[in-house]
Amino acid sequence: MIVMKFGGTSLGSADRIRNVAGLIEKNNDCFVVCSAMSGVTNTLVDIASLWKSSMIEEADDLLDGLASHFERTCYDLFSDSDTLIASTGKVKENFDLIRRRISNEFHQNDENWLLAQGELITSEIIALYLNSAGIKVEWLNALGFMQTGDDGEPSVKDIRSRLGQVLGNDRGGRYLTQGYICLDHEGNTSNLKRGGSDYTATLAGAALGADIIEIWTDIDGVRNNDPRIVEKTYPIRELSFDEAAELAYFGAKILHPSCVWPASSNNIPIRLKNTLEPEASGTVIRSDVRRKGVTAVAAKEGITIIRVRSDRMLNAYGFLNRIFAIFEQYKTPIDVITTSEVAVSVTIDNPCHIKELGKELEKLGSVMIETRQAIVCVVGDILEQHQDRAVRILDSLRHYHVKMISFGGSRNNISIVVPEEEVKEILRSLNKFLFEDPAGKNSAGVNIEKNSIHG
Numbered sequence: 001m002i003v004m005k006f007g008g009t010s011l012g013s014a015d016r017i018r019n020v021a022g023l024i025e026k027n028n029d030c031f032v033v034c035s036a037m038s039g040v041t042n043t044l045v046d047i048a049s050l051w052k053s054s055m056i057e058e059a060d061d062l063l064d065g066l067a068s069h070f071e072r073t074c075y076d077l078f079s080d081s082d083t084l085i086a087s088t089g090k091v092k093e094n095f096d097l098i099r100r101r102i103s104n105e106f107h108q109n110d111e112n113w114l115l116a117q118g119e120l121i122t123s124e125i126i127a128l129y130l131n132s133a134g135i136k137v138e139w140l141n142a143l144g145f146m147q148t149g150d151d152g153e154p155s156v157k158d159i160r161s162r163l164g165q166v167l168g169n170d171r172g173g174r175y176l177t178q179g180y181i182c183l184d185h186e187g188n189t190s191n192l193k194r195g196g197s198d199y200t201a202t203l204a205g206a207a208l209g210a211d212i213i214e215i216w217t218d219i220d221g222v223r224n225n226d227p228r229i230v231e232k233t234y235p236i237r238e239l240s241f242d243e244a245a246e247l248a249y250f251g252a253k254i255l256h257p258s259c260v261w262p263a264s265s266n267n268i269p270i271r272l273k274n275t276l277e278p279e280a281s282g283t284v285i286r287s288d289v290r291r292k293g294v295t296a297v298a299a300k301e302g303i304t305i306i307r308v309r310s311d312r313m314l315n316a317y318g319f320l321n322r323i324f325a326i327f328e329q330y331k332t333p334i335d336v337i338t339t340s341e342v343a344v345s346v347t348i349d350n351p352c353h354i355k356e357l358g359k360e361l362e363k364l365g366s367v368m369i370e371t372r373q374a375i376v377c378v379v380g381d382i383l384e385q386h387q388d389r390a391v392r393i394l395d396s397l398r399h400y401h402v403k404m405i406s407f408g409g410s411r412n413n414i415s416i417v418v419p420e421e422e423v424k425e426i427l428r429s430l431n432k433f434l435f436e437d438p439a440g441k442n443s444a445g446v447n448i449e450k451n452s453i454h455g
């Protein structure tokens with residue numbers, strides 16, 4: 001069994017859906033995970049916020065636009081009148097339901113319910129198309145097996161047991177379900193956060209004991225730097241699970257931040273492939289990758305630095321424990337941490353409880369908060385061969401306002417925290433410094449694994 005996940009851009013039009021159908025057809029035993037058509041979740045987010053502000057007319061306008069987008073896709077996709085009627089009927093049924101619900105007052109759980117409709121409608125259209133084209137597939141509602149626990153996290157064991165009940169013993173054939181959507185521990189419709197279809201795919205892959213998890217997207221694999229910002233990037237053919245997890249967590253948008261662990265803990269390779277160029281090799285993520293030198297750079301914006309300073313830290317034990325307990329109380333994960341004898345600085349990416357955190361931390365010392373920061377993360381075997389590599393990487397950033405440095409936590413990562421407005425320049429400058437030297441080795445002594453350079 002293989003898992004195949006298709007992202008929004010790969011499903012963005014009738015042509016793209018046809019193309020994806022051709023890829024699915026090649027596998028008789030597969031578990032297909034679909035995102036919503038591109039742009040749909042963004043529009044649903046806008047509709048939810050209009051609904052929240054009781055701007056129902058404006059919400060209805062956006063909803064009309066979205067309904068016509070789906071209808072047009074059906075007209076482009078289906079030539080046979082029966083399937084065209086069935087698919088447009090499904091679209092109408094779904095949108096009538098959404099309109100009815102929006103005419104009521106907004107309640108807390110409504111937003112997640114609304115966001116789930118994008119994946120549900122998209123996957124129904126695709127399943128209809130596949131079956132009408134003779135590519136037999138069974139549509140599954142992901143809400144029947146994808147659920148998070150009371151810690152807000154999904155568990156492979158629970159998903160395995162629910163999927164077991166849904167699929168029964170007869171596991172052969174093709175299944176198609178939605179990415180991103182799930183139930184929370186109370187049974188309300190919820191999701192795995194933006195970009196969460198990758199996470200659905202790896203969770204399902206782990207639960208099913210898949211041979212491989214394929215993530216099909218609009219680019220040829222994971223690149224050595226952010227292609228939206230840096231011109232000369234190239235695909236990385238192989239990544240270790242650790243490297244991929246660091247890149248995903250620290251901002252490489254191609255992978256959901258949490259999607260690597262289900263695959264790594266079950267030792268299932270992930271292959272990233274390009275739906276527009278299916279023959280291209282893409283990237284394989286697996287355990288036994290030996291690295292020489294720096295692999296890639298990524299950046300994550302929207303970071304807040306919190307600094308706590310206290311003379312009571314001197315020679316005291318238990319101080320860090322008290323700080324961490326406060327973050328635990330407000331369920332706020334810490335990303336980067338640096339300490340000195342009298343101060344601790346941490347970064348968070350979820351500022352939801354920043355006021356409460358500040359208030360509690362002030363009981364321990366003076367607190368300084370800086371918003372609009374970013375983490376730039378250099379991944380690879382930083383220590384391999386050249387002990388001075390980290391120093392040289394940092395030296396290349398001497399003209400920027402580096403606020404925090406984290407190095408040595410693992411041998412394959414250096415993270416630096418900088419103001420958000422410097423990120424683009426830093427990514428470009430690191431690209432030149434680390435990867436663009438024509439001789440294949442630059443002044444940092446970094447080996448370049450250059451397969452091709454794409455603009």
Ligand code: ADP
Nearest residue numbers: 007008009217219221222223225226252253254
């Ligand atoms: P999908 O809709 O298939 O889930 P995403 O938009 O979530 O696709 O992810 C693919 C996009 O991620 C690419 O088009 C690219 O712009 C962006 N991206 C950011 N960093 C990287 C990287 N290091 N390598 C490849 N793509 C990246």
Ligand code: ASP
Nearest residue numbers: 035041180194195196197
């Ligand atoms: N449709 C969701 C989003 O746009 C999930 C995904 O694409 O992975 O975030």
Ligand code: MG
Nearest residue numbers: 007195253254
């Ligand atoms: Mg994505």
